[in-house]
Amino acid sequence: KRKEDYKLRELRIFLRDICRKLASNRRFYKFTKPVDLEEVTDYLDIIKQPMDLETMMTKVDMHKYNCAKEFLDDIDLICANALEYNPDRTSSDKQIRHEACSLRDHAHALIEVEMDSDFEIECQDIAKRR
Numbered sequence: 310k311r312k313e314d315y316k317l318r319e320l321r322i323f324l325r326d327i328c329r330k331l332a333s334n335r336r337f338y339k340f341t342k343p344v345d346l347e348e349v350t351d352y353l354d355i356i357k358q359p360m361d362l363e364t365m366m367t368k369v370d371m372h373k374y375n376c377a378k379e380f381l382d383d384i385d386l387i388c389a390n391a392l393e394y395n396p397d398r399t400s401s402d403k404q405i406r407h408e409a410c411s412l413r414d415h416a417h418a419l420i421e422v423e424m425d426s427d428f429e430i431e432c433q434d435i436a437k438r439r
């Protein structure tokens with residue numbers, strides 16, 4: 310176990326906690342599971358890289374994130390997908406877009422306040438080397 314492996318384990322513990330908090334917020338329930346591709350049959354024609362919070366939790370466990378920025382890139386992907394697939398002037402699409410922007414801003418704010426910025430810089434240096 311190298312020194313940086315201990316840092317990445319600390320990052321995983323931190324990101325699981327962030328993911329748990331987001332997934333347990335009822336405002337974000339639409340983003341907790343993959344879009345049902347049997348129900349939404351044209352989804353992959355429009356959205357080339359689906360993402361959701363359960364998939365992100367699995368990615369944490371699979372050591373797919375080497376820094377918080379990579380985690381936030383997937384949060385931004387969840388949001389961008391929702392804005393792209395639900396663009397209409399209807400109240401249901403507007404509600405999805407509002408919730409997507411709220412998820413994005415809440416996730417960035419949560420990490421900003423809870424993450425030591427020097428620790429993230431160290432993780433981003435590890436990410437570059439890998």
Ligand SMILES: O=C(C1CCC1)N1C[C@@H]2C[C@H]3C[C@@H](O)[C@@H](O)[C@]2(C1)O3
Pocket residue numbers: 339340344345348349390391394395405
């Ligand atoms: O984009 C999404 C999710 C919401 C944020 C992610 N979906 C695409 C479909 C359009 C809209 C209404 C239902 O048809 C439901 O299946 C979906 C799921 O919501």
